[in-house]
Amino acid sequence: MATRQPTLAQTSAAQNPGGAVDATQPARPRRERGTRVRRRRVRAAWLFLTPMLIGLALVAGWPLARTFWFSVTDASLSSLEGANFIGLENYLVHDNGWYGILADPLWWQSVWNTLYFALVSVSLEAVLGVIVALVLNAHFRGRTLVRAAMLIPWAIPTVVSAKIWAWMLNDQFGIINHLLMTLGLIDAPRSWTADASLSMWAVIMVDVWKATPFVALLVLAALQMLPSDCYEAAKVDGIHPVRVFFRVTLPLITPALLVAVIFRALDALRVFDVIYVLTSNAASTMTMSIYARQQLVEFQDVGYGSAASTLLFMIIALVTVVYLYLGRRQLGGGS
Amino acid sequence: MTLRRLKSIALTIGFWLLVGVLVLYAIFPFYYAIVTSLKPSSQLFEVSYWVDSLDFSNYVTVLSQPTFLAAIRNSVIVALSVVLIALLLGLTAAWALGRVRFRGRTTVMMIVLGVSMFPQVAVLSGLFEVIRTLDLYNSPGGLILSYTIFTLPFTVWILTTFMRQLPDELEEAAIVDGASPWVTLTKVFMPLLWPAMATTGLLAFIAAWNEFLFALTFTLTDSQRTVPVAIALISGGSQYELPWGPIMAASVIVTVPLVVLVVIFQRRIVSGLTAGAVKG
Incomplete structure (x- = not known):
């Protein structure tokens, strides 16, 4: 069985519908009749792509280029046009001491907060997601209803779930303090969202609650495609189910789990809504997105805020490139 | 034989307990939002786990x-x-x-x-x-x-x-x-x-x-x-x-x-x- 595992893993990776680089091989009529028809099709293809490409250029390409440009200017929200080029002064400048983002302790705290938030919440979501997926994969009465219930946190708008949790975590009247005090776990109410040592955990709690269904669904899709024969073999051999999980199931669902984790990680690195609603601009939970938006909109310092946005973009681009590279290699090896 | 039976019963109970906890975890916040929204403002600050009043004044306030x-x-x-x-x-x-x-x-x-x-x-x-x-x-x-x-x-x-x-x-x-x-x-x-x-x-x-x-x-x-x-x-x-x-x-x-x-x-x-x- 040990020798069969890699091939199984590869097949499941190649068939895995969650595999993000899945759509790169087009179906096409087996014989593309004649070059005339073929040329017409290629021309039509570009024609059909043009509206989408113009759309993406207008809302993504051009604005991103402008953000890069603003980051080396002294632009402010009221005078975007009259911006002057000031080099890298928004990033770092020496003028009787170091100034700029890279010398701002609050920026570094935001970076640390973001990484901490992403690491902890995505790890919890991965573990919980696998557990939920295993439960949903079992055959029991009412499975469809349970799956629908699991989807509810995912469907609730982030702002709404943050508000609901803010109410449940309310320091004076919240049900969570009430419950914990009734159970005798705490002896005085905690102010979950205001206390700097607790607020990050409050934010993580809400994010885990909301995003676990997404991970669970991707893992469940992979679980449902597992071949049943190796499970039967394991059962016949009398191998303990926990051992079967770690030796057979986990390696086989790893590709799908990785896709889910990378998507969650990219989301967690740019997290904004849940933190803005729960704890606003508090330093203890400030993330890179919150920092950048505060500079851009509230302090109206478009140049400085754009520099922060640019740094955030670079970090996420780096993660994406590493992921695409790994994903491509994995898929190339599988076929 | 009875030991094996006992074990399987315990496993079944454990499984349903897990399902129960997961479902409760998933739907409780939204359920609690509904409970809260149906309370008159005078009772808002008493914690309750069940819908004990059907007061639509909050909905009227919002929708007006x-x-x-x-x-x-x-x-x-x-x-x-x-x-x-x-x-x-x-x-x-x-x-x-x-x-x-x-x-x-x-x-x-x-x-x-x-x-x-x-x-x-x-x-x-x-x-x-x-x-x-x-x-x-x-x-x-x-x-x-x-x-x-x-x-x-x-x-x-x-x-x-x-x-x-x-x-x-x-x-x-x-x-x-x-x-x-x-x-x-x-x-x-x-x-x-x-x-x-x-x-x-x-x-x-x-x-x-x-x-x-x-x-x-x-x-x-x-x-x-x-x-x-x-x-x-x-x-x-x-x-x-x-x-x-x-x-x-x-x-x-x-x-x-x-x-x-x-x-x-x-x-x-x-x-x-x-x-x-x-x-x-």
């Missing part, structure tokens, strides 16, 4: 606010327009990417995937300028435009995946008959892609309905807000006296349609999520 009704209207307009645009542009692009082999196809796919990973805040200042230049600031148009950045990539991606799965013979017959690509797309593929379009449309609708950062930044007046912003900005006499009853009522009002959609279409949503592995 013109700004909240305007927010619902704006959200509906924005979300529906975003779905239409994303499906139209996504369908044509998916035909090109899914059915035709040409140089640069992989590059276009990579661009689409790359854009779906953009942090929204990275385009905030540039997009603000574009929206102001087009005179769309503080209007639904600005939001419809800006939402394409996250709806279009995953629409294209999912529809391409579905488009690829359709058999070649369909299109070959159309080519033999001399049908143009546009006719092939609208007459041959579109009828077969309705389920996929429903799935992507639903996901785009949910994404647009829930969006917060752009809506917060690109609108200014109460009459132009969308629902998430309106709820986030509900405030009371001071920072410490939030009107929790009306907030919970508003939350329930904007969430119930989504929950109903998700429960009805859960199969479709799951297939869309796993096909595109879109953000959650």
